[in-house]
Amino acid sequence: MDALDHLMTGFGHALTPENLLWALLGVVLGTAVGVLPGLGSSMAVALLLPVTFQLDPTGAFIMFAGVYYGGLFGDSTAAILMNTPGQSSAIATTFEGHKMALRGRAPQALATSAIGAFVGAILSTALVAFFSPWIIALALRFGPAEYFALAVFAFIATSAVVSHSLVRGLVALGIGLTISLVGIDTLSGAERFTLGVPQLFEGFSIITVTVALLAVGEVLHVAGRVHTDNAPASPPRRTGTPWLKGADLRRTVPAWLRGTVFGVPFGVIPSGGSEIPTFLAYGAERKLAARRARKGGRPDEFGEGAIEGVAAPEAAGSATAGTAMGALLGLGLPTSATAAIMLAAFQQYGMQPGPLLFERNGDLVWALLASLFIGSVMLLILNLPFAPLWAKLLLIPKPYLYAGITVFSSLGVYAASSSITDLWLMLLLALAGLMMRRYDIPLAPVLIAVILGPVAEAELRRALQVGQGDVTVLVDSGITVGIYALLLVIGAVVAIGRVRSRRAAKAAERATAVTG
Amino acid sequence: MSTDTTPGAPPASPDARPSWWRGRSELLVAALVLAIAAFLAVQTATMPVPPGTESPGPRFFPALVTIFMFGTGLALVVEVVRKPARPAANTGAPAGTAPADPPAGAEAAAEAGLAAAAGDDRTGERLDWRTIGIVLASLVAFALLLQPAGWIISAALLFFGVSYAMGNRRYVFDAAVSLVFSSFIQLAFVAGLGLNLPAGILGGIL
Numbered sequence: 001m002d003a004l005d006h007l008m009t010g011f012g013h014a015l016t017p018e019n020l021l022w023a024l025l026g027v028v029l030g031t032a033v034g035v036l037p038g039l040g041s042s043m044a045v046a047l048l049l050p051v052t053f054q055l056d057p058t059g060a061f062i063m064f065a066g067v068y069y070g071g072l073f074g075d076s077t078a079a080i081l082m083n084t085p086g087q088s089s090a091i092a093t094t095f096e097g098h099k100m101a102l103r104g105r106a107p108q109a110l111a112t113s114a115i116g117a118f119v120g121a122i123l124s125t126a127l128v129a130f131f132s133p134w135i136i137a138l139a140l141r142f143g144p145a146e147y148f149a150l151a152v153f154a155f156i157a158t159s160a161v162v163s164h165s166l167v168r169g170l171v172a173l174g175i176g177l178t179i180s181l182v183g184i185d186t187l188s189g190a191e192r193f194t195l196g197v198p199q200l201f202e203g204f205s206i207i208t209v210t211v212a213l214l215a216v217g218e219v220l221h222v223a224g225r226v227h228t229d230n231a232p233a234s235p236p237r238r239t240g241t242p243w244l245k246g247a248d249l250r251r252t253v254p255a256w257l258r259g260t261v262f263g264v265p266f267g268v269i270p271s272g273g274s275e276i277p278t279f280l281a282y283g284a285e286r287k288l289a290a291r292r293a294r295k296g297g298r299p300d301e302f303g304e305g306a307i308e309g310v311a312a313p314e315a316a317g318s319a320t321a322g323t324a325m326g327a328l329l330g331l332g333l334p335t336s337a338t339a340a341i342m343l344a345a346f347q348q349y350g351m352q353p354g355p356l357l358f359e360r361n362g363d364l365v366w367a368l369l370a371s372l373f374i375g376s377v378m379l380l381i382l383n384l385p386f387a388p389l390w391a392k393l394l395l396i397p398k399p400y401l402y403a404g405i406t407v408f409s410s411l412g413v414y415a416a417s418s419s420i421t422d423l424w425l426m427l428l429l430a431l432a433g434l435m436m437r438r439y440d441i442p443l444a445p446v447l448i449a450v451i452l453g454p455v456a457e458a459e460l461r462r463a464l465q466v467g468q469g470d471v472t473v474l475v476d477s478g479i480t481v482g483i484y485a486l487l488l489v490i491g492a493v494v495a496i497g498r499v500r501s502r503r504a505a506k507a508a509e510r511a512t513a514v515t516g
Numbered sequence: 517m518s519t520d521t522t523p524g525a526p527p528a529s530p531d532a533r534p535s536w537w538r539g540r541s542e543l544l545v546a547a548l549v550l551a552i553a554a555f556l557a558v559q560t561a562t563m564p565v566p567p568g569t570e571s572p573g574p575r576f577f578p579a580l581v582t583i584f585m586f587g588t589g590l591a592l593v594v595e596v597v598r599k600p601a602r603p604a605a606n607t608g609a610p611a612g613t614a615p616a617d618p619p620a621g622a623e624a625a626a627e628a629g630l631a632a633a634a635g636d637d638r639t640g641e642r643l644d645w646r647t648i649g650i651v652l653a654s655l656v657a658f659a660l661l662l663q664p665a666g667w668i669i670s671a672a673l674l675f676f677g678v679s680y681a682m683g684n685r686r687y688v689f690d691a692a693v694s695l696v697f698s699s700f701i702q703l704a705f706v707a708g709l710g711l712n713l714p715a716g717i718l719g720g721i722l
Contacts, residue, residue, distance in 0.1 A: 054710060167595050170588040171549055177581045178552055189566050190574035193559050216655070219678065223651045224643035226682050399682035399690075403675040404697065406651070410658055410674060411701060415711045423659040427652070438643060439542045457577040464572045 003130050010366030014374055019062050019367065022055075023375045026063035030070020031382060033086075035078050035390045036401070038218060040087045041071030042337035042447075046210035047405070049345055050412035057349045058364045062371040064345065065325065068338050069121055069372065072274065072318040073379045076113040077387050078394060080310070081106060089317045092278040096302065096309025103305050111244055112252050112307055114383040116314035119256040121376040124264050124322025128330075129369050132358065135330035138479075139355040142331075144463035145474050149483040150333055151456035154270040156487055159445040160494060168441045175432070175441075176449025179204050186454070187461060199421040204429075206344040207416045209450050212426040213443055214337070215409040217433020219402045224434070226398065248307055255285055255308040259315030266316075267323025269490060270335040270448065274320040281316035285309055325372065329353055329365055334451065337444040344451050539600030546592040553585035650681035666716015671698035 013019065029048075033039040044067045052060035075090035080097035093113060100109035128135075142150070159169030182193045183203025194200040244252065259281040266277040285308040293300035302309055320336075327333045332354035334340035346353050351361055358365050383390070413426045436443060460474075467473030475481055537543075560578045654677025661670040675694040684690050705711040 051705070051711075165595065167588060167591045170584075171545070171592055174549065174581065174585045174588050175552075178556065178585065181556075181578050181581060185574035188569040188574045190563060190569070192563060192574060192578065193556070220648050220651055221643075223647040223678075223681055224645070227644050227647060228642070397684070399679035399684040400693065402682055403678035403694075406655070406678045407671050407675050407697065407701065410655070410671070411705065411711075411713075414662065415705070415713065418712055420659055420663065423655075423662070427655055427659070430655075431652075434643075434648070435545060435548075439545050441545070461572040461576065464576075465570055469571055 003132055006366045007129050007370055010370035013363060013367035014370040019059060019371060022059040022063040023066050023371050024378060026066020027070040027375050027378045027382060030067035031074035031379065031390060032393055034071040034074025035086050035393050037078060037084045037086050038222065041068050042341060043214045043218065045338050045341045046214045047408050047412055049210065049341060050207050050416040053348065058367050060345065061364065061368050064342050065368060065372055066375045069318065069321050069375050070379055072321050073114065073117045073383050074390060076314055077110065077390050080109045080113065081391050082394065089274040089278055091275065092282040092313035093310055095282065096306050099305035100307065100310065105305060108244060108248060108307065109310050110387040111384060112310045113314040114380060114387065116256045116259060116311045117318040118376055118380040120260045120263050120315035120317065120319035121322055122373065123260045124267060124319040125369065125372045127264060128322055128326030132330060135326060136355040136358050139331050141479060144459040144466065145476060146479045148456055148459040148463055148474065149480040150331065151452045151459065153483050153487050154333055154448055154452055157270040157490055158448050160491060169445055172436065172441050172445035173449050176446035177453045179209060180450045180453030187458060199419065204425065205416060205422060206450065208413050208422045208425050209429060210341050210447060211409045211413050212429035213433040213446060215405055216426060216430035217437060219406050220430055220434040221437040222402055251307055252311040255311035256315040258284065259312035260319040263316035263319025264323050267320035267335060268327045270333065274317040277316040277320055278313035281312040282309055285312045329357060330355065334448055337447050340447045340451050540596050542596045543593065546589050546596060549585055549589035549592060553582055553589055556582040556585060647681045651678055654678055663714055664716060667713040668698045668702055669716060671701065
């Protein structure tokens with residue numbers, strides 16, 4: 001019951017008016033960027049990064065976590081009402097959610113998704129809070145070789161899973177590692193790849209990299225298509241009260257729980273976000289519905305707005321957020337772009353997430369975990385009755401939205417160190433970000449490589465020094481072997497899943513060609 | 517999609533064989549990756565190592581990254597040559613892992629860079645370089661003007677430039693919005709949060 005005591009103390013810290021305000025600010029902002037297509041919680045956190053250095057760390061992280069969770073709540077609103085998912089994590093929700101809206105069941109779909117996101121978030125956060133002593137006990141046995149294995153795991157898993165092309169994921173990883181190499185080597189003091197430019201001695205600022213790639217790169221990419229894209233935004237549909245009847249609840253409650261089960265493990269696996277579990281949860285519900293229909297039960301509603309098809313992906317998506325926070329805090333392992341930026345924020349505050357964080361900054365960690373619960377409740381209240389209001393955000397004119405993002409990006413990059421050089425670097429990296437978007441090279445591996453690259457290098461060199469140049473020290477312990485084995489298993493599962501989904505897509509194409 | 521042809525290129529007759537480079541412009545990316553790898557290789561080889569550094573020194577990890585970059589760059593060349601992107605006209609491929617219609621926004625979300633949607637749906641997307649150019653020019657002007665002209669003026673210009681590029685044409689109204697926005701940020705962040713922004717030529721007045 002150690003964890004419970006800590007958590008109660010955490011609630012004590014989190015329930016101060018100031019921290020409640022940061023949580024509220026975070027969840028409101030997170031919901032807003034979640035609703036708006038093209039903006040994600042990673043971009044929001046990146047833009048907030050420079051600003052929050054004026055805050056105390058606890059408030060800042062409570063706000064970041066609020067943004068992270070809020071993004072996963074808000075992304076489904078536009079998906080359901082207008083068939084435009086706010087983030088890629090809501091694509092799976094769109095399929096059935098929008099069909100429900102077309103059948104006049106938009107309020108039920110919105111309620112199902114909001115409650116689903118809440119169930120996923122609360123259950124996964126609770127799991128993390130109560131299993132944290134075990135996570136820490138495991139992490140305390142980590143040495144340099146283990147941390148290096150963890151970094152390799154994050155690198156390969158992110159680049160292999162996130163992109164549909166392994167090669168492009170690896171290219172992204174290489175670009176990120178290259179960026180992380182620039183600057184003075186911390187272990188030896190050697191000057192590396194700086195070309196003698198003094199502003200580069202400390203390397204690329206993580207703020208410049210994240211803001212340029214995520215925000216300015218996105219603005220440029222939108223600019224490159226804004227006059228050719230003709231996707232008129234239909235006004236949000238009128239909605240009534242979000243009331244789920246008993247019959248609906250009997251169908252959604254099991255779906256929420258099944259979705260959570262899909263989401264929880266994916267928070268710990270660096271897969272760049274929560275798209276994969278949402279698709280897995282969607283697929284499972286679809287199969288279950290088909291089986292029920294075959295057995296003579298309820299007819300299969302998939303394709304016409306099945307409520308399970310909304311409930312499960314939403315729960316899965318937000319369940320990853322909880323365990324992703326656990327992996328970040330307990331192991332220092334960022335499993336999504338947003339978590340990677342939060343890891344960078346910890347480093348900027350001079351803290352290294354991992355077991356020591358729970359010892360040295362226990363107050364902060366438990367206040368953060370407690371505020372995750374508080375934030376989830378706030379999000380439920382914000383999203384359940386007010387979803388149609390949030391959809392009004394889609395009426396903001398695009399030019400102002402992107403002009404505002406550009407100005408905020410420049411503000412953040414400049415203000416972080418009052419340096420014009422950073423603005424030029426931002427421009428350069430934004431062009432790189434545009435190029436990567438144009439050619440479908442994923443961004444998450446770049447961020448994770450930039451942030452974990454120095455850690456990986458330091459741990460690798462430390463491990464090799466201990467082993468006196470003997471490479472076998474890297475696979476000397478059960479933990480390292482286990483991590484590499486898990487990596488192989490994930491690789492195999494992804495490869496098989498990819499082949500199967502490609503086959504299924506082809507089959508579906510044939511089927512629609514025949515029937516339609 | 518725009519139908520204009522690149523200046524200098526001969527007008528393509530409908531039955532003309534498409535250039536080999538069509539859908540293979542990504543080779544430029546591969547070339548860039550290989551160029552970075554070459555840069556890393558030269559810099560690593562010529563890096564001065566401080567005396568008395570322990571065995572895996574500062575050149576060890578860069579050497580690994582160099583090899584990695586060469587490998588992935590070459591792999592990208594092979595992949596692009598074997599599977600060029602399809603022209604943007606036929607974008608009927610299902611984008612998601614789930615066998616359902618690709619929703620309208622799926623593309624946008626997928627291109628947010630973090631998508632996991634399986635299936636190769638790359639297309640020869642054409643970018644509107646004029647609009648991108650205006651945004652870039654606004655950013656360059658901002659970087660050049662920030663110190664001499666101060667935050668309020670340069671940020672307002674940046675805001676105006678981007679909203680102009682994105683299609684806003686109500687000049688007076690947009691100029692007013694830009695100035696209000698930049699002034700609001702100046703107030704909120706300098707007075708409220710204590711960030712340090714250059715006051716520039718308005719410094720005496722404010």
